[in-house]
Amino acid sequence: MEECKKTAKGSEYKGMISTTISSRTCQMWKLNTPHRHRFNNLNAKNYCRNPDGEPAPWCYTTDPKKRWEICNVPFCNKKEEECKKTAKGSEYKGMISTTISNRTCQMWKLNTPHRHRFNNLNAKNYCRNPDGEPAPWCYTTDPKKRWEICNVPFCS
Structure with a gap:
């Protein structure tokens, strides 16, 4: 199976x-x-x-x-760069840019629609885990949803 x-x-x-x-x-x-x-x-x-x-x-x-x-x-x-090796995925450097509910990720360098402190994160709008959340995540472009976990798969 x-x-x-x-x-x-x-x-x-x-x-x-x-x-x-x-x-x-x-x-x-x-x-x-x-x-x-x-x-x-x-x-x-x-x-x-x-x-x-x-x-x-x-x-x-x-x-x-x-x-x-x-x-x-x-x-x-999947390719190695499209997955994470640990549950928290702090090492993840792939290009997934949508959340588990298919919301588009906000560019890290922007403070709109959500203000934040990770503006220097050089990761375009890709899912990352710069602060120890349970999995890679991003701020969303949806003004009603500040941030959300991304569905980054484990490397097998």
Whole structure:
């Protein structure tokens, strides 16, 4: 069984990854605790899946304070520069420039629409992790969404 996805949304993914981008354990799909949901008939143990068209495979978490979260399922057949080696991805230098919800990243040198302190980051509008977040991220060009995690896959 492949531990990778062929498409960005990963609705075809059938692997056994069962942790989220911030290393939370996935809740069993057949259970309604700690989070009630409508996917109880999904025969997938506690593996990350995308049964409803989210931006990437995801799961409900066992953390009562975090209902669900995207999983970091790597792409199949990717180049080294298009992936991260660690969960936080502070070493990532690739060119992904959209977030997990497909928002475009704001140029790091700009302070519009969001003001910030990373203007000297020489990374165009690519996802980075300059401050220790759970994964690479960026400020978005959406005035209503300041920043968001990016779906940077793990290197396999």
